Amino acid sequence: xxxxxxxxxxxxxxxxxxxxxxxxxxxxxxxxxxxxxxxxxxxxxxxxxxxxxxxxxxxxxxxxxxxxxxxxxxxxxxxxxxxxxxxxxxxxxxxxxxxxxxxxxxxxxxxxxxxxxxxxxxxxxxxxxxxxxxxxxxxxxxxxxxxxxxxxxxxxxxxxxxxxxxxxxxxxxxxxxxxxxxxxxxxxxxxxxxxxxxxxxxxxxxxxxxxxxxxxxxxxxxxxxxxxxxxxxxxxxxxxxxxxxxxxxxxxxxxxxxxxxxxxxxxxxxxxxxxxxxxxxxxxxxxxxxxxxxxxxxx
Amino acid sequence: xxxxxxxxxxxxxxxxxxxxxxxxxxxxxxxxxxxxxxxxxxxxxxxxxxxxxxxxxxxxxxxxxxxxxxxxxxxxxxxxxxxxxxxxxxxxxxxxxxxxxxxxxxxxxxxxxxxxxxxxxxxxxxxxxxxxxxxxxxxxxxxxxxxxxxxxxxxxxxxxxxxxxxxxxxxxxxxxxxxxxxxxxxxxxxxxxxxxxxxxxxxxxxxxxxxxxxxxxxxxxxxxxxxxxxxxxxxxxxxxxxxxxxxxxxxxxxxxxxxxxxxxxxxxxxxxxxxxxxxxxxxxxxxxxxxxxxxxxxx
Numbered sequence: 311x312x313x314x315x316x317x318x319x320x321x322x323x324x325x326x327x328x329x330x331x332x333x334x335x336x337x338x339x340x341x342x343x344x345x346x347x348x349x350x351x352x353x354x355x356x357x358x359x360x361x362x363x364x365x366x367x368x369x370x371x372x373x374x375x376x377x378x379x380x381x382x383x384x385x386x387x388x389x390x391x392x393x394x395x396x397x398x399x400x401x402x403x404x405x406x407x408x409x410x411x412x413x414x415x416x417x418x419x420x421x422x423x424x425x426x427x428x429x430x431x432x433x434x435x436x437x438x439x440x441x442x443x444x445x446x447x448x449x450x451x452x453x454x455x456x457x458x459x460x461x462x463x464x465x466x467x468x469x470x471x472x473x474x475x476x477x478x479x480x481x482x483x484x485x486x487x488x489x490x491x492x493x494x495x496x497x498x499x500x501x502x503x504x505x506x507x508x509x510x511x512x513x514x515x516x517x518x519x520x521x522x523x524x525x526x527x528x529x530x531x532x533x534x535x536x537x538x539x540x541x542x543x544x545x546x547x548x549x550x551x552x553x554x555x556x557x558x559x560x561x562x563x564x565x566x567x568x569x570x571x572x573x574x575x576x577x578x579x580x581x582x583x584x585x586x587x588x589x590x591x592x593x594x595x596x597x598x599x600x601x602x603x604x605x606x607x608x609x
Numbered sequence: 610x611x612x613x614x615x616x617x618x619x620x621x622x623x624x625x626x627x628x629x630x631x632x633x634x635x636x637x638x639x640x641x642x643x644x645x646x647x648x649x650x651x652x653x654x655x656x657x658x659x660x661x662x663x664x665x666x667x668x669x670x671x672x673x674x675x676x677x678x679x680x681x682x683x684x685x686x687x688x689x690x691x692x693x694x695x696x697x698x699x700x701x702x703x704x705x706x707x708x709x710x711x712x713x714x715x716x717x718x719x720x721x722x723x724x725x726x727x728x729x730x731x732x733x734x735x736x737x738x739x740x741x742x743x744x745x746x747x748x749x750x751x752x753x754x755x756x757x758x759x760x761x762x763x764x765x766x767x768x769x770x771x772x773x774x775x776x777x778x779x780x781x782x783x784x785x786x787x788x789x790x791x792x793x794x795x796x797x798x799x800x801x802x803x804x805x806x807x808x809x810x811x812x813x814x815x816x817x818x819x820x821x822x823x824x825x826x827x828x829x830x831x832x833x834x835x836x837x838x839x840x841x842x843x844x845x846x847x848x849x850x851x852x853x854x855x856x857x858x859x860x861x862x863x864x865x866x867x868x869x870x871x872x873x874x875x876x877x878x879x880x881x882x883x884x885x886x887x888x889x890x891x892x893x894x895x896x897x898x899x900x901x902x903x904x905x906x907x908x
Contacts (some may be wrong), residue, residue, distance in 0.1 A: 362661065362699075396706055396759055400661075400699035407695055448758040452751035459747040460695055 314338065314525070315372060317359060317405070318380030319352075320345045322481060323420065323473070326518025327378055327525075328352055334526055338372060340381065360397055362404045369408040377409050378525050379419045386484030390424075395449035402453050410464045417461065418525045421472040421532060423575055425451035431574040435472070435532040435581055443570070454532060471524050474536035474577050477546075478514030478597060479604035487511075487598075490547050491605050494554045501564035505544030508574040510536040513597035516590040523588045529581065536577035537590050549598045613637065613824070614671060616658060616704070617679030618651075619644045621780060622719065622772070625817025626677055626824075627651055633825055637671060639680065659696055661703045668707040676708050677824050678718045685783030689723075694748035701752050709763045716760065717824045720771040720831060722874055724750035730873040734771070734831040734880055742869070753831060770823050773835035773876050777813030777896060778903035786810075786897075789846050790904050793853045800863035804843030807873040809835040812896035815889040822887045828880065835876035836889050848897045 312335025318324040319339030329349045331337050337352050344354035355372075357364045359381050382398045383389045406417060424447030425440050426433045440455075442448040454470045461468035477487035493500040512520075512535075520535045544562060551557050582588050592600065611634025617623040618638025628648045630636050636651050643653035654671075656663045658680050681697045682688045705716060723746030724739050725732045739754075741747040753769045760767035776786035792799040811819075811834075819834045846859050881887050891899065 391762055393706065393709075393759070393763070396702040396755060399755060400702045403695040403699045407692065410692075442758075445758045445762060448754055452755050455747055456695060456698060456751050459741075459744045460692070463690055463744060464692070 311335065312376060313372065313374045314376040314378060315340065315369075315374035316378045316380065318382065319348075319354070321380055321384065322476070322514060323517055323521065324380045325480070326514045327380070327521045328518075329515070330518040330522035331525070334522065335376070338374065340368070359401050359405060362401065365401065365405050366408045369405070369412050373412045373414075374409065375415050376525055377405070377414055377417045378521060379405065379417070382420070386482060390444045390446045392446070395445050399449045399453050403456060406457055406460065410461070410466050414466060416467040416469075416525065417457065418469045418471065418521065419453065419457065420521075421454055421470045422447060422450045423472055423474045423534070423577065425454065425472060428572040428575065431572075432576040432578055433472075433534060434578040435534060458531070467528065467530055469524055469527075469530050470532045471521055471535040472532055472577075473517070474510040474512065474534070474575070476514055476517055477511055478601055481514065481601075486543065487546065487550065487601060490550050490560070491554070491602055494551055494556050494559055495602070495605055495609065499559045499561055500547075501561045502544070502547055503565045503567040504563050505547055506542055506573070507567070507571055508540045508542050508576065510538070510540045510575065510577045511546055511594060512537040512590055513592035513600070516592055519591070520582065520586070520588045523586050527586045529585045533581045533586060534577040534579055535582060536579055538577065538579035538583070539594070540574065540576035541594070546594065546598075549595060550602065553595075553598055553602055610634065611675060612671065612673045613675040613677060614639065614668075614673035615677045615679065617681065618647075618653070620679055620683065621775070621813060622816060622820065623679045624648075624779070625813045626679070626820045627817075628814075629817040629821035630824070633821065634675070637673065639667070658700050658704060661700065664700065664704050665707045668704070668711050672711045672713075673708065674714050675824055676704070676713055676716045677820060678704065678716065681719070685781060689743045689745045691745070694744050698748050698752050702755060705756055705759065709760070709765050713765060715766040715768075715824065716756065717768045717770065717820065718752065718756065719820075720753055720769045721746060721749045722771055722773045722833070722876065724753065724771060727871040727874065730871075731875040731877055732771075732833060733877040734833060757830070766827065766829055768823055768826075768829050769831045770820055770834040771831055771876075772816070773809040773811065773833070773874070775813055775816055776810055777900050780813065780900075785842065786845070786849065786900060789849050789859070790853070790901055793850055793855050793858055794901070794904055794908065798858045798860055799846075800860045801843070801846055802864045802866040803862050804846055805841055805872070806866065806870055807839045807841050807875065809837070809839045809874065809876045810845055810893060811836040811889055812891035812899070815891055818890070819881065819885070819887045822885050826885045828884045832880045832885060833876040833878055834881060835878055837876065837878035837882070838893070839873065839875035840893070845893065845897075848894060849901065852894075852897055852901055
C-alpha cells in the first residue's frame with residue numbers, strides 16, 4: 311500500500327501538491343488548522359509539527375510510506391531571518407527520524423534556491439556551491455545535508471526539491487505577483503525597482519505537479535524545481551500590467567533595488583526535465599492570466 | 610554575574626573543563642546522572658537534554674550567561690554512524706534557542722576534526738573545506754553552521770572548538786590509548802596496524818583547560834583544539850610500551866589499516882595559541898606517564 315503524508319498541507323505548496331497527488335495511493339495531510347474545504351479523498355490531521363511528541367505519535371500510528379514535507383515558517387518578508395528557522399530544522403530532523411523508524415521508504419523535502427551561492431548566475435544541483443546568505447537558506451541547506459547523510463545510511467530514498475519563484479491563484483499578499491496584481495486591479499500605480507534582476511517564475515499548479523512527480527519518481531538528491539525560463543522581474547510586472555490593460559501604470563525605478571540583490575538566479579532544470587520527466591504546463595503569460603482572473607473573481 | 614552551564618558534565622571532556630573552570634563565576638553542570646563526586650563548588654542538574662522541555666525549563670530558571678556544550682552521543686566505535694546524531698543536532702539547536710531567549714551572552718560548542726575534508730593533511734579553520742565523511746561529522750558541521758548564522762543575528766558570542774585526538778586518565782575502554790595501555794599492563798601483546806597514520810594527540814586535562822580558556826576569551830567562530838604536534842600512531846603506542854617496560858610487545862602490522870584512513874590529520878593551532886592564548890602543559894611523554902600511573906592505581 312502507498313500511503314502519502316503531506317506536511318504544510320494547508321499552505322500554498324501543500325495544497326497544490328495534494329491536488330496533483332490525486333490517485334497516488336492514500337493521501338493524508340497535516341496542518342495546524344486543516345482547511346474547511348480541500349481536494350477530495352484527503353484525510354486531515356490537525357497537528358503542530360513543532361511539537362515533537364505529536365508528530366512522532368502521528369507517524370507511528372499512520373506509518374506513511376511516502377512523506378512530502380513542506381511545513382516551515384513562510385511568512386513573507388519575515389522568514390529569511392526568523393529565529394524559528396532553527397525550530398523547523400529540529401522538527402524536520404525529528405519528523406524524518408520517526409518516519410524512518412516507522413518503515414517509511416521515500417522522503418521528499420522542500421529546499422530553496424537560497425541554499426546556493428548567489429554570486430553564481432546559474433545553479434546546477436551537484437556543482438554550484440551551497441553558500442547560503444541567509445539563516446533561512448542555511449537552515450534549508452543544513453537540513454538537506456543532514457537528511458542526505460542519514461537517509462543514505464538508513465536505506466530511505468531521499469529527494470529535495472529546491473524551489474525558485476512562485477506565483478498564482480491563492481498566493482498571499484506581500485509577494486511580488488500578488489501585490490502588483492492587486493494594486494493594478496484596484497487602480498494603483500505600484501512603485502517598483504528597475505526590475506532588471508532575472509528570476510525563474512513558475513505557476514503554483516506546476517509546482518504542485520512537479521513535487522507530485524518527484525515524489526512518485528525514484529530520483530534521489532537535490533532537484534531544482536523551476537520552469538527553466540529566467541526572465542527579468544520587470545518583464546513579469548509588464549505582463550501583468552498589460553493583461554490588466556494598464557501597461558503604463560507601474561513606476562519602474564521608483565524604488566531602489568534591494569542591496570546585494572543578485573542580478574540573475576537561473577535554475578538548471580536538466581534533472582527535473584530528464585530524470586523526473588516533468589515539464590510545466592503554464593507559460594508565464596497563461597499563468598498571469600489565470601492569476602488575474604482569480605483576483606478578479608475574489609474581489 | 611557570570612553563570613556557566615556545562616552540558617555533558619559527567620563525560621570525559623565535561624569533567625576536565627569543569628575542573629579547569631574553577632573560579633570562573635558560578636559553575637553549573639548538566640548530566641543525565643550526575644557523578645557521585647566532582648570538582649568542588651559545582652551545582653549539578655539531573656536532566657536529559659534530549660527532552661526539549663526539560664532543557665528549556667532549566668535554562669529559563671537558571672539563566673546562564675555562558676554555555677559550554679559537550680553533551681552528544683560519544684560511545685566508542687558507535688557514534689560515527691549513530692542515528693541519534695540527528696537527535697543531538699535538534700537538541701543542540703533547541704538548547705541554543707532557549708539560551709539566547711534567556712539572555713545568554715556566550716555559547717561555546719564542541720566540534721570535531723571530522724568536520725573537515727580529510728583528504729587535506731592540515732586543517733585551517735577558515736580555509737579548509739568542511740566536507741564530512743561521516744554522519745557524526747556532518748551533524749557537527751551543520752550544527753556549527755546553523756549556530757554561526759543564528760548567533761550572528763541574535764548578538765550572541767559563539768565559538769566552536771574542534772576536537773582532535775584525546776587520551777588520559779579516566780578515558781573509557783574502546784579507544785586507542787586506553788586499550789593499548791590496559792593490554793600492555795595486563796601482559797598482552799596488542800595487535801596494531803602499521804600505525805603510520807599521523808594524528809594530533811592531546812591530554813584530557815589540556816583539553817579541559819583549552820575549552821575553559823576558549824569560554825573565557827572573546828574569540829568567535831571555529832577554533833582547532835589540539836596540541837599542534839602531529840605524530841604517528843605508532844610512535845604513541847611505542848611511547849606507552851616503552852614506559853611500561855615492554856617495548857617489543859606491540860604487534861605492528863598484525864591488523865590491517867582501516868580503509869580510507871587519512872594518512873595525516875594535522876591541526877593548525879594558530880588561533881588557539883595566538884588568539885585564545887592557550888598552550889598545552891603535557892608533552893606526549895609526560896601525558897602517557899600520567900595515564901599509565903592512573904591505570905596502575907586503578908587496577
